[in-house]
Amino acid sequence: MKYDLHSHTLCSDGVLSPAELVARAVERGVDALAITDHDTVAGLTAARQAINQQQLALRLINGVEISTRWQQLEIHIVGLNINPDCPQFLARLASQQQQRLERAEEMARRLAKSQIPDVLPAVMELANGAAITRTHFARHLVNIGKASSMNDVFKKYLGRGKTGYVPSNWVEMAEAVQWIHDAGGVAVLAHPLKYKLTTKWVKRLAEQFAAAGGDAMEIISPQQTPVQKRELWALCQLHGLTASVGSDFHQQTSWNDLGKNLYLTDDVTPVWHNWALN
Incomplete structure (x- = not known):
């Protein structure tokens, strides 16, 4: 399999x-x-x-x-x-989503101080109710011509130490x-x-x-x-x-796709070794 x-x-x-x-x-x-x-x-x-x-x-x-x-x-x-469907788990994930929203608001505020206004509404529209990530910010900044690529966005604006970078406050x-x-x-x-x-x-x-x-x-x-x-x-x-x-698939690229190069040799014990679906 x-x-x-x-x-x-x-x-x-x-x-x-x-x-x-x-x-x-x-x-x-x-x-x-x-x-x-x-x-x-x-x-x-x-x-x-x-x-x-x-x-x-x-x-x-x-x-x-x-x-x-x-x-x-x-x-x-x-x-x-x-x-x-675990209620406790869903509540814990909701706390993470709140952290995401607060972080997005601060990122937008910092970008606005650097003469890139109105970022949050655009990012919220891109996310369309999904969990907000820095990727949404990167897509928007590429869309409005502030960077030539997603990687360029992180180098200029969203990477550690850059204008729009906001340290996370995730769960330990x-x-x-x-x-x-x-x-x-x-x-x-x-x-x-x-x-x-x-x-x-x-x-x-x-x-x-x-x-x-x-x-x-x-x-x-x-x-x-x-x-x-x-x-x-x-x-x-x-x-x-x-x-x-895991491919960590987000979208098809020349270097990544679902299932690409995901093989294990016989000497490795896979995480699924005792799963019922094996």
Whole structure:
């Protein structure tokens, strides 16, 4: 089976609807897909309805990606097989959404001081009720010609230390792991090489994530090398974590797509090794 356990819809900062995402997953040969929108489970019902209505050969994993705080850094934790109807979990995600709104308001205020007015209404329109992320801000700034690309936006305006950057006040990483467990799920450290940490700090992150009760770590994404995969799997073995795979799909690009390059060798213990759908 081909698994992709990290993907996004327009319920957060992806560009496809839940129905479009599951259809694309089937086109790409994915057998099991986790939808892991940022701090929301809003897309899961529509995705499951689309699978049932279209009789798609796809197993949907209930997921979420929680933004957390660790050592003054923003670290993302994916929750897999969570109960999306758990009232306590939904209330906790709502607190994250409130943090997102407050952060967006401050980002817009700072950009206005730099002669970029009326950003928040435009961003809210782009988000259309979805979880607001910096990606929405980046898309808007590209749309109005303030930058040539999404990467350019982060270099000029939204990256750490830039005009529109606002430090996050997310839940602590260890607490988010507990949230996921309380909702019946498995906690996965997302894309550990994307945080631009030194090798020493990646090792420290993996160690403290495991100490907090974390269950697995993403060791494969479309752009990771075999050497990087082996190094991350060694960290998993050291700290008793299983391995997860995920494209972190937001939209199709030349370097990323659902299910792309997501393979594990036989010496690796996958996060799904004891799941009933295996």
